[in-house]
Amino acid sequence: EITKEQRALMKAIVDAYNRHQIPQDVAKKLLQEQYSPEENFLLLTEMATSQVQVLVEFTKNIPGFVSLDREDQIALLKGSAVEAMFLRSAQVFSRKMPSGHTDVLEERIRKSGMPEEFMTPMFNFYKSIGELHMVQEEQAILTAITILTPDRPYVKDHQAVERLQESMLVVLRKLCVLQHPQELQYFARLLGRLTELRTLSHYHAEMLTSWRMNDHKFTPLLCEIWDVQ
Numbered sequence: 001e002i003t004k005e006q007r008a009l010m011k012a013i014v015d016a017y018n019r020h021q022i023p024q025d026v027a028k029k030l031l032q033e034q035y036s037p038e039e040n041f042l043l044l045t046e047m048a049t050s051q052v053q054v055l056v057e058f059t060k061n062i063p064g065f066v067s068l069d070r071e072d073q074i075a076l077l078k079g080s081a082v083e084a085m086f087l088r089s090a091q092v093f094s095r096k097m098p099s100g101h102t103d104v105l106e107e108r109i110r111k112s113g114m115p116e117e118f119m120t121p122m123f124n125f126y127k128s129i130g131e132l133h134m135v136q137e138e139q140a141i142l143t144a145i146t147i148l149t150p151d152r153p154y155v156k157d158h159q160a161v162e163r164l165q166e167s168m169l170v171v172l173r174k175l176c177v178l179q180h181p182q183e184l185q186y187f188a189r190l191l192g193r194l195t196e197l198r199t200l201s202h203y204h205a206e207m208l209t210s211w212r213m214n215d216h217k218f219t220p221l222l223c224e225i226w227d228v229q
């Protein structure tokens, strides 16, 4: 019962999601570089910077996004970047990466000078995403839904964003019923992860502050999207 235009919407989002990925040479660095807190932090910074670039390209391909008010587009990207990156890196964790990327990413995050108290919620989230066994379409649409969240700071035209998010929520709900017929509450569980993402995003803001305290440097792109420095 997915309509023609809903299928077109889903295809556009999934194609954009697959088209825009971290370049292999950047991802491969996870395996190559040394292990020291400084080296790990630098690598993670490079990953995040590359991921933000990928995220911007993906977002521009979400049907209707570029027709939104320009300033609202920026507000949505800034407000959702961390959450979208948690979703993306969570999928890296749950996907048994070839050549052991997964534990390498965990290893580097654990030894990057990140304050201990953020590790537990972060890795609990990664585990809870892994347990969902999301198909690629669900991952792509859930990321788009996260980006098109109307109540981000400084968004002016709530309505316009809500309309776009609404149409994607409808598609996601139908997809969940089709992909996970046994699990009646699967869609509700997926949305529950979005709530968890908000909490992680608040933790992340504190993490940034504590990193800046012991003067960790970020790239210009990250400074801009996270309003630091």
Ligand SMILES: CC(C)c1onc(-c2c(Cl)cccc2Cl)c1COc1ccc(-c2ccc3c(C(=O)O)csc3c2)cc1
Binding pocket: 021, 022, 027, 030, 041, 044, 045, 046, 047, 048, 051, 081, 082, 085, 086, 088, 089, 092, 101, 105, 109, 218, 222
């Ligand atoms: C500035 C830096 C220290 C930082 O601050 N907070 C976070 C941060 C952390 Cl530590 C966790 C979650 C979110 C953020 Cl922003 C980070 C690191 O952010 C990352 C963002 C994205 C990846 C990431 C994505 C995709 C892929 C793929 C793939 O797609 O094939 C293969 S390898 C890989 C790696 C890793 C780390």
